[in-house]
Amino acid sequence: MNAKTITRFGILTTIALVLGYVERFIPIATGLPGIKLGIANTVLLYAIYLMDSKSTFLLMLLKVILSGILFSGLAGAIYSFAGGLFSLIMMLLTKRIKGVSIIGVSVVGAIFHNLGQLIVASAVVQTKGLLFYFAVLTLSAIITGIITGMTAKYVFKGLVYNVIIN
Amino acid sequence: MNKRDMQIIVLFLAIAIIGIVTSRTMFKSDGIDTYVNIYVEGKVYKQVSAVKSQTIVIERNNMYNEIKVSPQSVMMYDSNCDNKNCIHQGEIIPDSMSMRIMDGWIVCLPNQVSIEVVRGEN
Numbered sequence: 111m112n113a114k115t116i117t118r119f120g121i122l123t124t125i126a127l128v129l130g131y132v133e134r135f136i137p138i139a140t141g142l143p144g145i146k147l148g149i150a151n152t153v154l155l156y157a158i159y160l161m162d163s164k165s166t167f168l169l170m171l172l173k174v175i176l177s178g179i180l181f182s183g184l185a186g187a188i189y190s191f192a193g194g195l196f197s198l199i200m201m202l203l204t205k206r207i208k209g210v211s212i213i214g215v216s217v218v219g220a221i222f223h224n225l226g227q228l229i230v231a232s233a234v235v236q237t238k239g240l241l242f243y244f245a246v247l248t249l250s251a252i253i254t255g256i257i258t259g260m261t262a263k264y265v266f267k268g269l270v271y272n273v274i275i276n
Numbered sequence: 277m278n279k280r281d282m283q284i285i286v287l288f289l290a291i292a293i294i295g296i297v298t299s300r301t302m303f304k305s306d307g308i309d310t311y312v313n314i315y316v317e318g319k320v321y322k323q324v325s326a327v328k329s330q331t332i333v334i335e336r337n338n339m340y341n342e343i344k345v346s347p348q349s350v351m352m353y354d355s356n357c358d359n360k361n362c363i364h365q366g367e368i369i370p371d372s373m374s375m376r377i378m379d380g381w382i383v384c385l386p387n388q389v390s391i392e393v394v395r396g397e398n
Contacts, residue, residue, distance in 0.1 A: 141364025142377060143385055183358070185386060207280065214281035221288055234388040236315055238299065239381045245295030246377055248288055256277070256285075 119169065126153040126173045131181060143231075144224050144243075145250045151219055152262040154198065155212060159266065163202055170194045189227045196226030212266075216259030220251035300374075310370045310396040312345055317388045326350065326370065326393070339387040350382070350393050357386035370395045 130150040139145035150173070157166040174194050178187025200222040204215045224247040232240055310326040316334060324330065329346040331353070341362070342354040351367035362384035370393055373380045380393035 139377070141361045141366070143359075143361055143383070189385075204284070209278060209280035210284065211278050211281050213277045214284045217281070217285055217288070231383075231385060233318055234385055235381075235383055235390050236313075236318070236392065239379075239383070239390065239392060241295055242299035242379055243381070245292045245299065248292040248295070252285055252288055252292075 119165075119172070122153050122157065122169055123172045123176065126150045126169065127177055127180070129153070130173065130177055134181075139250070144227055144247045146254070148220050148223065148251075148254050148258050149261065151197075151216065151223075151258050152265060154201070154219070155216060155259070155262040156266065158201055158205060158215065159212065166198060166202070170198050189230050192226040192230045193223040194226070196229075197221075197223035211259075212263050213256055213259035216262060217252055217255030220255035220258065221248055224248065224251055300379075308396050310347070311394050312343075312350055313392040313394065314343065315390045315392070321389075334387075334389055339389075341384060341387055341389045343391060350391060352382050352384060352391065355384055355387060355389075357384050359386060361385065362387075362389070368393045 127150075129152070133147055133149055136147060138147060153173075154166060154170060157169050171191075171194075174187055174190045177190065178184060182190065197219040201215050201219040204210055204218040207214075225244065228240055228244055228247070235243075312324050312326055313320060314322045314324070314332065314334070316336075321334065322332065324332065324345055326345055326347055329344075332343045332345065334341045334343070338356075340354070340356040341352065344351050344353040349367040349369050352362040352365065355362050362382055365378060365382045368376065368380055368382065368391075370380075373393060373395060380395065382391040384390065
């Protein structure tokens, strides 16, 4: 790993952590676990589109471990890991489908992030309540996934433009 | 957003709608009187009738949950969990609980306690 790679990972991990933290203060659905903007996912989308899948996994792991230590604790880290792993695998697979743009990948990522977390939650909650909540979370993930995907799309446009010009 | 994205979105939208309809029609418990199921760590801990008012305290391994049950409403009154999501989920009013996002459920994930209100026919 050279200095440039280390710097890049450092910056991306920081952005993901800060976005994940700031998001806690945007109350779109207080008290409802799993309903959130998911804007930190833009960093993973960046890695999926502009880096390789190994780096993407590493970034996800770094984010889960660090945000567990800093904010959410071990129990929270288990939920984020399950969600992160599920969503990452599904995003990488969706990206391979011809004609799918970053918005479709983002929506799939959001939906499967919830599914991964629900699988962990199934140890706590009764199954008949879970199906209903999965449906509610899927509706919310479609909306937030589109917002996150669009954000990523325009941020990347700006990034690529500036890198080429400067 | 292109055509493939729309197809993916419509597919999951359909899954969500089917999920909501199925869970609301098929997985619904029913009873003559309104009652409350309390689950701890995924297993039934207690079933109480909502006809009379009562407070249920669940205390174990430094985990504390206090549930208030009355004929008008059911709520997580107190909890020592770190995110307090269960308290923010508010009260369940059996007569209008189908309008609630979480339906008849209050869930405290950190303390592994969940409450299910089953609305009676009366």
